[in-house]
Amino acid sequence: xxxxxxxKLRQSLGILHKQDIQIAAKGLGEAWNEAILLGDxxxxxxxxxxxxxLAAEGMLPQLIATxxxxxxxxxxxxxVSDIYSMGGKPIAVVDTLWSESPDSxxxxxxxxxAASSAYQVPIVGGHTNCRSSYNALSVAILGRAQKLLxxxxxxxxxxxxxxxxLRGQFHPDYPFxxxxxxxxxSQLQKNLAxxxxxxxxxxxxxxxxxxxxxIIGTLLMLTETSNCGxxxxxxxxxxxVHTSLERxxxxxxxxxxxxxxxxxHVQAVQSxxxxxxxACAVVGTIQTGTKIILKSQNESVVxxxxxxDLLTGFSK
Numbered sequence: 659x660x661x662x663x664x665x666k667l668r669q670s671l672g673i674l675h676k677q678d679i680q681i682a683a684k685g686l687g688e689a690w691n692e693a694i695l696l697g698d699x700x701x702x703x704x705x706x707x708x709x710x711x712l713a714a715e716g717m718l719p720q721l722i723a724t725x726x727x728x729x730x731x732x733x734x735x736x737x738v739s740d741i742y743s744m745g746g747k748p749i750a751v752v753d754t755l756w757s758e759s760p761d762s763x764x765x766x767x768x769x770x771x772a773a774s775s776a777y778q779v780p781i782v783g784g785h786t787n788c789r790s791s792y793n794a795l796s797v798a799i800l801g802r803a804q805k806l807l808x809x810x811x812x813x814x815x816x817x818x819x820x821x822x823x824l825r826g827q828f829h830p831d832y833p834f835x836x837x838x839x840x841x842x843x844s845q846l847q848k849n850l851a852x853x854x855x856x857x858x859x860x861x862x863x864x865x866x867x868x869x870x871x872x873i874i875g876t877l878l879m880l881t882e883t884s885n886c887g888x889x890x891x892x893x894x895x896x897x898x899v900h901t902s903l904e905r906x907x908x909x910x911x912x913x914x915x916x917x918x919x920x921x922x923h924v925q926a927v928q929s930x931x932x933x934x935x936x937a938c939a940v941v942g943t944i945q946t947g948t949k950i951i952l953k954s955q956n957e958s959v960v961x962x963x964x965x966x967d968l969l970t971g972f973s974k
Contacts, residue, residue, distance in 0.1 A: 659957065660892075660952060660954050660957040660958070660959050661959050663903075663904055663952075664952055664959050664961045666904060667874050667904070667907060667908065667961070668961070668962075670871075670872075670874075670875075670908045671908075672833070672869075672870045672871035672872050672874075672875045672908050672910075673871055673874070673875050673878070673908075673969075675870060675871070676870075676871045676875050676878070676879065676969055676970055677968075677969060677970070679969075679970035679971065679972070680968060680969075680970060680971040683696070683697075683970060683971030683972050684971060695808070695810055695883075695972075695974060696972050697809070697810075697879070697882075697883045697970060697972025697973065698744065698808055698809050698810065698866075698883070699713060699740040699743045699744055699809070699866060699867050700712055700713040700740050700741060700743075700744045700746070700799075700801070701713070702744060702803070702806055702808065705802070707804070708802055708803055708804045708805075709744075709746070709802065709803045709806055710800065710801070710802055711740075711741050711744050711746045711799075711800065711801035711802060711803055712798070712799070712800055712801075713737055713740040713741065713798065713799050713801075714737070714796060714797065714798035714799070715733060715736045715737050715740070715796065715797055716794075716795070716796040717729045717732065717733050717794075717795045717796065717797075718832075719792070719793075719794065721832060722766065722793050722794065722795060723793065724831065725829075725831070725832075726763075726765035726766045726769065726793075727765040727766070727768055727769040727772075728769060728829070728836075728839070729766060729769060729795065730765065730766040730767060730768065730769025730770040730771075730772075730773070730795070731769040731770070731772055731773040731838075731839060732769075732773075732834070732912075733753070733769075733770060733773075733795055733796070733797040734751060734770055734773035734774055734777060734779065734781075734797060735773050735777070735838060735912055736867075736869075737751055737797050737798070737799035738773075738777045738779055738799065738850070739850070739867045739912075739913070740799065740867055741799055741801035742850040742851075742853040742854065742867075743807060743853060743865050743866060743867035743915055744801075744803055744806055744807050744808065744853075744865075745803045745804075745805055745806050745807035745853055745854045745856070745857030745858070745865070746801040746802055746803035746806075746854060747801055747802060747803070747854055748777070748779045748799055748800070748801040749779075749799075749800045749801055749802060750779065750780050750781070750782040750799070750800055751774070751779055751780070751781050751782070751797050751798065751799045751800075752781070752782060752783045752784040752797070752798050753770065753781060753784035753785075753786075753795065753796070753797045753798075754784055754785045754794075754795070754796045754797075754798075755784065755785065755786045755787070755794070755795050756787045756790040756792065756793065756794040756795075757786075757787070757788050757790055757793045757794075758788075758790060758791065758792065758793060759788055760788045762788075762793055763788070763793065766793075766795055770797075772839075773838075775843070776838070776841075776843040776846055777843070777846060777847065777850075778843070778847060779799070784797075803854065803857065804854070804857070804858055805857040805858050805860070805863075806857060806863070807853060807856065807857045807862060807863060807864060807865035807917075808863065808864060808865075809864065809865070809866045809879060809880045809883045809884065810864075810883050810884055810974045811863045811864040811884065811918070812864045812880060812881065812884035812886055812888075812918035812944045813864075813884075813886070813918070813920075813944060814886060814944055814945055814946045815921070815943065815944065816864070816918040816919055816920060816921075816943065816944040817918075817919050817920075817921055817924050817940050817942075817943055817944075818877070818888060818890065818916065818917070818918060818919075818940065818941050818942035818943060818944065819916070819917040819918075819919055819924065819927060819928070819938055819939065819940055819941065820868075820873060820895060820896060820914070820915075820916055820917075820937070820938070820939055820941050821852075821914070821915045821916075821917060821931045821936055821937070821938040822868070822896060822911055822913065822914040822915070822936065822937050822938075823837040823849065823911065823912075823913040823914070823936050823937070824837075824896060824897075824898045824937050825837055825841075825935075826838075826898070826911070826912070828901075828909070833870075833872070833905070833908060833909045833910055834909070834910050834911075834912070835898070835909050835910065835911040835912065835914075836912050837911065837912050837913050838912040838913065839912075845934070846913075848934055849913055849934050849936060850913075852930050852931060852934065852936075853865065853915065855930065856917075856927060856930065861919070861923045861926050861927050861930075862917055862918075862919050862923060862927055864880070864884070864917060864918035864919070865915050865916065865917045865918075866879060866880045866915065866916050867914070867915060868910065868911055868914035868915060868916055869910060870910050871908070872906070872907050872908035872909050872910060873890075873895065873906070873907050873908075873909075873914075873916065874890075874907045874908060874961070875908070875969075876916045877890060877916060877942075877950065878950060878962055878969045879969060879970060880916055880918065881944070881950060881964070882964055882968070882969050882970060882972065882973055883970075883972055883973050883974060884918070884944075884973075884974070885973050885974060886944050886945065886946060886947070887944070887945040887946065887947040887948055887949045887950060887951070887964075888942055888943065888944050888945055888950050888951070889942045889943050889945060889951045889953055889958075890941060890942040890950065890951070890952055890953065890961075891941055891942050891953045891954070892907075892952060892953065892954040893953075893954055893955065894939055894940065894941045894942075895907075895939065895941050896937035896939050913936070918944055924940060928940075948963050948964040948965040949962070949963045949964075949965075950962040950963075950964075
């Protein structure tokens with residue numbers, strides 16, 4: 659049973675897409691600057707007493723074609739989440755937009771504008787071409803952090819925590835768990851503000867935004883960059899009602915983070931999320947070695963072994 663689930667997860671599109679990052683890792687070679695690690699949610703650029711955070715996201719062409727308003731919203735939302743996942747606060751975004759005509763981008767722009775307002779992050783420029791043979795959108799974001807959360811700092815004996823907002827619903831056509839578009843904007847901002855609070859209070863130094871690879875893909879990315887293994891207890895993962903575990907493990911939530919926390923700080927970290935009615939559960943442990951092990955009831959299975967297969971190709 660668990661072995662069958664593991665095999666299905668290995669073949670999920672979210673995992674396969676993350677493996678595509680290896681092409682960039684090999685093509686770019688070593689980092690230009692050893693102080694800037696490649697493979698995190700943002701590039702963390704040392705700047706005075708803190709760090710500038712720089713990230714970008716491209717939107718799925720199918721989503722742009724079928725749900726342009728939501729694609730515009732997500733373009734802002736995913737970038738904002740990347741900044742907060744690194745312990746930072748966003749400053750501004752710019753967009754790169756290609757479209758077949760001016761009329762074909764009105765919903766994209768409306769979605770971007772709505773998310774910009776909800777998250778209080780201004781759109782300050784970019785590039786627009788309305789004479790293209792296709793519609794495409796990417797957005798880049800700049801932020802700043804005083805102290806970093808990063809995916810390079812997980813340590814053996816850390817506890818793995820999933821922090822997630824279960825108050826939402828699935829997109830009808832895509833594996834997106836939407837907790838944002840109908841939420842109170844002030845609540846969205848309070849929820850995200852927990853991440854830099856954790857970093858600045860030194861309660862946590864390791865986090866990653868749960869992205870298109872879902873919880874399982876995000877765990878692989880975090881452990882790969884930290885050069886460690888992990889045990890993930892599937893029975894402890896918070897689930898929305900009427901949702902299968904298989905679907906949830908590869909879903910992309912609009913608010914979801916994986917954290918690696920020293921045991922002494924776990925209770926304090928959980929209390930900050932729970933104070934905003936967010937689920938925050940201990941779901942596993944970081945271990946030495948190269949294996950990611952899935953556990954459920956009395957079963958366990960090796961899901962991934964970095965000694966045999968890379969995921970993104972980035973590590974410290």
